[in-house]
Amino acid sequence: MNFVGMLLFMAIIGAVIGGVTNHLAIKMLFRPLKPIYIWGKRLPFTPGLIPKRRQDLAVQLGRTVVDHLLTAEGIRNKFKEPQFLNDLEAWAQTEVSRALESKKTLSEWLEDVGVSGVEERLAEKLNAFIEVKYEELVGQAREKTLSEALPEGLLVKIDSKIPEFSAYILNKGIAYFESNEGRTRLSMMVQDFLENLGSLGNMVQMFISNDTIVNSVQPELIKFLSHKGTENMLTQLLDQEWDKVKGWKVDMLEEKVGRDQFLEFLKRNLNEQIPYKKWLHSSVEQVTALYKKMILEIWVPKVVKAAGDFVDNRIEEVMKRLHLAEIVRKQVEAFPVERLEVIVLSISKREFKMITYLGALLGGLIGIVQGLIVYFVG
Incomplete structure (x- = not known):
């Protein structure tokens, strides 16, 4: 080679x-x-x-x-860069706006985020709250009279409403006896009255018909209910009865009404007065319509700022925990x-x-x- x-x-x-x-x-x-x-x-x-x-x-x-x-x-x-914060705020507003425009009901939306049985849970919480507050208020006042237990302002308001209540009762009575139903009821009352008289009632019916008696009694009854003196008499009667009730002890009133019945009354009325069922079955868009502008323009920027402040103050701790x-x-x-x-x-x-x-x-x-x-x- x-x-x-x-x-x-x-x-x-x-x-x-x-x-x-x-x-x-x-x-x-x-x-x-x-x-x-x-x-x-x-x-x-x-x-x-x-x-x-x-x-x-x-x-x-x-x-x-x-x-x-x-x-x-x-x-x-x-998180201190203005452009980043502006972009973050704009993104948050876009996402929140999309969520607020949802056609799903509030109940469905809560189900999607993992919160189920909201209506039943709210009812349970409200009823439990009513029971706790009832025991707190009534338990402290059982040995007091109503006039001692109720606020002075409420007592004055009830006293002032008695004349209005009297007028309301009489007006309802007048409207009832002027109606066909009231006339029928009055005829039945006359019939019962005459039957209770026995032979005397039968003799009266031989000469005067029920309709004739009703035609005579109905105007007089309405006149009686419309008379100012009747209203004053009813107001005085209600005042007297209310004064007696104010002297009752709370435990006596509770015993007469029944604790369970009164609690049931409170629960039923408060559940009807607080429209949470209506809210839950309305769309998210409907529920939040009045607050959308405030949420987007005030709450979202505040949340973004709070997030920035949190990062500034606690980021070391967060990273350690992560x-x-x-x-x-x-x-x-x-x-x-x-x-x-x-x-x-x-x-x-x-x-x-x-x-x-x-x-x-x-x-x-x-x-x-x-x-x-x-x-x-x-």
Whole structure:
């Protein structure tokens, strides 16, 4: 073999060895995934570098992310940027506006966010609240009279309403006896009265019909109910009865009315007066229509500002409680090495090829140098 041929041969051998060695070294970063054993002994360099050091890599990545990448100061500075806050507020307003325009009922919307049985739970809470407040108020006043237990303003108001109540009762009575139903009832009362008179009643009916008697009694009864004196008499009677009731002790009134019946009355009326059932069966858009502008223009900016203040004051504590380093460590440990290999090779494919070529180049140069040494020494 001549000199040039020997140098060329040595260069090719060196280039092949250098290129294959570097290519194998790159592959050994990721492969093999598990240790290989022959006759019970683990082969050196198995598993590959990254599979072998995955836990150490995960720990170091977690520390790096927390200490240098996703830092409390970086997040705090981000929340201080006016443009970021404006963008955050605009996004929040858009999302809240979309939610407020929902056609779903409030009950359905609450079901979607995981709050079920709202109507029943509200009724239970309201009834429980009524019972607690009833025991608080009545329990403290059972030995007091009504005039002592009720607020002075309420007593004065009730006293002032008695004349109105008298007029209301009489007006209802007049309207009733002027109606066909009232006339029929009056005729039945006359009939019952005459029957109770026995033979005298029968004799009266022989000469005067029921209709004649009703025609005579009805105007007089209405005149009586319309008379101012009747109203004054009823007002005086109600005043006297109300004065007696005010002298009752609360426990006596509770006993006469019945605790359970009174509580049931309160529950029924308060459940009817508080329109939560109507709200729950109305759409979110209907329920929030009156408050939408206030929510978007006042509440949302306040919430965004509060979030910024919270981040400014408590971000270190939040990040500690999140254990970000631990999260990163677990994610890295769970990340498939095969997937990591594909990602790294896809990103650095050109660079790894250049490393392989560089190994081949260096191997070729070393082969030439070796050839020269062999030639001159030989």
